[in-house]
Amino acid sequence: MSEHKFDRSIVATFDLDGPKMFYPTYLPPSRTAKELYQGKLELPPRDRFVFSSLPQEGKSYFMFALASSIFHQVRPVNKEAVFSVRRLAHIAQCGRRNIECNVLTAREYDLLDVTRRRLRKEGLMDIFKHVYLNPGFNAALWKECKIESLINNNPDLENTSYVHFDDDLRAGLSIARINDDFPGEWKVTSYVFRNLSNCDYLLDRGNPPERRNLILVDSFNEAIHDIYQKIQEEKI
Numbered sequence: 001m002s003e004h005k006f007d008r009s010i011v012a013t014f015d016l017d018g019p020k021m022f023y024p025t026y027l028p029p030s031r032t033a034k035e036l037y038q039g040k041l042e043l044p045p046r047d048r049f050v051f052s053s054l055p056q057e058g059k060s061y062f063m064f065a066l067a068s069s070i071f072h073q074v075r076p077v078n079k080e081a082v083f084s085v086r087r088l089a090h091i092a093q094c095g096r097r098n099i100e101c102n103v104l105t106a107r108e109y110d111l112l113d114v115t116r117r118r119l120r121k122e123g124l125m126d127i128f129k130h131v132y133l134n135p136g137f138n139a140a141l142w143k144e145c146k147i148e149s150l151i152n153n154n155p156d157l158e159n160t161s162y163v164h165f166d167d168d169l170r171a172g173l174s175i176a177r178i179n180d181d182f183p184g185e186w187k188v189t190s191y192v193f194r195n196l197s198n199c200d201y202l203l204d205r206g207n208p209p210e211r212r213n214l215i216l217v218d219s220f221n222e223a224i225h226d227i228y229q230k231i232q233e234e235k236i
Contacts, residue, residue: 009160010097010236011150012088013104018167019195022081028197029168036206043174044141077122084220085127095231103131104146106139140171147175161236162188165223169198176214186235190214191223
């Protein structure tokens with residue numbers, strides 16, 4: 001095994017909310033489903049920030065923030081997701097990869113303390129190094145820009161791979177296109193969990209762009225198995 005392989009690292013980012021994610025919801029990403037049904041999934045532009053359509057101030061913002069805080073505190077946790085973070089860390093270390101696991105979620109920044117308390121309760125704050133929450137921009141574009149920022153500020157970029165887990169195809173595709181800046185490499189791999197918003201019927205209607213580094217999976221277990229294979233192949 002080469003010395004170079006010992007030095008390689010993985011930065012993994014995890015969305016928290018949505019079907020099959022850490023805190024499951026019954027409703028899939030509705031905008032993604034709507035645009036696929038209409039035949040066109042529009043990704044946000046890469047060259048400018050787009051602000052969130054959610055209220056950012058005033059009474060509506062206060063009521064939304066209060067309801068959101070209560071909602072996120074009482075939701076059950078997906079035990080498979082919790083187990084999978086630990087399993088990924090173990091697989092990476094066995095493959096002689098340093099790994100950094102972070103939260104990257106569209107949750108509003110006001111929920112930072114709530115989110116940290118829940119993660120601490122589940123024993124995950126000893127694994128997650130950073131918790132990144134949305135400061136008020138379009139969710140998919142903000143996630144993409146955050147990962148781009150991590151890449152641009154990495155002094156050891158040549159020896160680092162990036163892996164993201166999400167339930168929204170729009171976010172998954174936005175993050176996957178970062179890899180266009182690294183032709184011929186698997187610098188960024190995006191795993192998107194199958195749900196009603198990206199079912200085969202909607203994919204056939206919407207015909208979204210295909211990317212080899214965007215991988216649709218049914219579970220965390222399937223995603224972790226694919227990562228294991230890519231580590232063996234030195235793609236990650």
